[in-house]
Amino acid sequence: MAESLRAAIAAVGIAVGDKIMTNADFEAILDTSDEWITKRTGIKERHICTEEQSTATLAADAARKAIADAGLTPGEVDMIICATVTPEMPLPATACFIQELLGADSAACFDVGAACSGFIYALTVGATFVESGKYKNVVVIGADTLSKIADYEDRGTCVLFGDGAGAVVLQPTTDPGKGILHTVLHSKGDGWDFIHVPAGGSRTPTSEETIAQRQHYIKMRGRDVYKFAVEKMQWLLGNCMESCNMTVDDIDMVIPHQVNNRIIQSATDKFDFPIEKVYVNIDHRGNTSAASVPLALGEAWQEGKVGPGSTVMLIAFGAGLTWAGAVVKL
Ligand SMILES: CC(C)(COP(=O)(O)OP(=O)(O)OC[C@H]1O[C@@H](n2cnc3c(N)ncnc32)[C@H](O)[C@@H]1OP(=O)(O)O)[C@@H](O)C(=O)NCCC(=O)NCCS
Structure with a gap:
């Protein structure tokens, strides 16, 4: 019988917007304060794009580093999957722009929106291609530039977001002590209006009226999102440990979606995760949407907090509504 294949993370690369926006910068344009933002979210500053930067440029920068770290050339990449809600353009896929920037001519390219x-x-999608044996070098990227769709007149949303990208290279392994051990994905479409951009799609195409009403920006029901987030993050932690027959002792690091310090703490406190086992970079990154988890994974790796042999748990929730978890042995 053929040995069963797992997908392993061979390398991680990260990139962020070149401009730093501090809480003091928001104090200058909005009725807000460093104290309010810090206390309610844990965010002190976030990186945002310059005019020249975009989702694809950040994603390509992150992917280039991951590909080099994996000892590959861009020409050896078989597939590029980009998770984003701030695509380069509505059409074509952002992954195609990333392919062009990398010169990864042999790659099949598509986007995922969650x-x-x-x-x-x-x-999860990339791992399935690797486990099938058909694809060997799959680049999976989370990249978002929410600064491009944030309403800088809405203090309840814009202070939360930063721009970034994180990329991993997935490769097959037959090593039973390595690779993606478990993933879980869920959605709840009737919660679409918790976080959404009303205009610019087929339901409400962009018009002068939608622009005047600022409907091309993110709208969010902050309090409702908060409650949903705590519940689902707790559920994901429980599901991931139970599915892998693990306890808190078996997990080296939880890498949660960097959404809000209080949400992360409420979720991890339920299982008594010690503070050193929960990676948090929200203070200097903000919420970078699809980039949040791989950006945190990449930073934790750079800081030597995780590395080959570590067992990490990735958990996230977001618009959709969606929630997802993974347990990975690096
Ligand atoms: C957004 C969030 C930080 C707001 O914190 P909160 O404690 O729930 O605060 P509320 O929304 O209830 O607002 C409380 C007050 O603060 C005000 N406020 C909101 N944003 C503010 C800001 N940046 N500065 C100062 N005051 C602010 C509100 O207007 C409100 O004032 P009011 O009482 O006079 O009406 C919090 O709800 C949150 O993090 N939600 C989850 C958001 C999220 O995760 N989104 C992304 C999902 S991927």
Whole structure:
């Protein structure tokens, strides 16, 4: 019988917008304060794009680093999957723009849209291609530039978001102690209006009226999202440990969607995760949507907090509504 294949993360690369926007910068344009933002969210600053940067440029920067770290050339990449809700253009797929920027001429390219859960959705899709034995070098990217669709007149949303990208290279392994051990994906379409951009799609195409009403920007029911987030993050932690027959002791690091310090803490406190086992970079990154989890994974790796042999748990939720988790042995 053929040995069963798993998909393993061979390398991670990250990139962020070149401009830093601090809470003081928001104090200058909105009725808000550093104290309010810090206390309610944990965010102190976030990186956002310059005019020259976009979702594809950040994604390509992150992917280039991951591909080089995996010892590959772009020409050896078989597939590029980009999770994003801020595509380069509505058409074609952002992954195609990334392919062009990388010169990854042999890659099949497509996007996945599951908002802040998008990276874990894309990771699951990419892992399935690798496990099938048909694809060997699959680049999975989470990339978003929410600064491009944030309403800088809405203090309840714009202070939360940053721009970034995180990329991993997936490769097949037969090593039983390595690879993606478990993934879980869920959605709840009747919660679409918790977080959405009303105009610019087929339901309400862009018009002078939609622009005047600022409907091309993100709208969010913050309180409702908060409650949903805590419930689903807790559920994901429980599901991931139970499915892998693991306890808190078996997990080296939880890498949660960097959404809000209080949400992360409420979720991980339920299982008494010690603080050093929960990776948080929200203070200097903000919420970077699909980039949030791979960006945190990449930073944790760079800081030596995780690395080959570590067992990490990735959990996220987002617009859709969607929620997703994964357990990975690096
Ligand atoms: C957005 C969020 C930080 C707001 O915190 P909150 O404690 O729920 O605050 P509320 O929305 O109830 O607002 C409380 C007050 O603060 C005000 N407020 C909102 N944003 C503010 C800001 N940036 N600065 C100052 N005051 C602000 C509100 O207007 C409200 O004022 P009011 O009482 O006079 O009406 C919080 O709900 C949250 O993090 N939700 C989840 C959001 C999220 O995760 N989104 C992305 C999902 S992927």
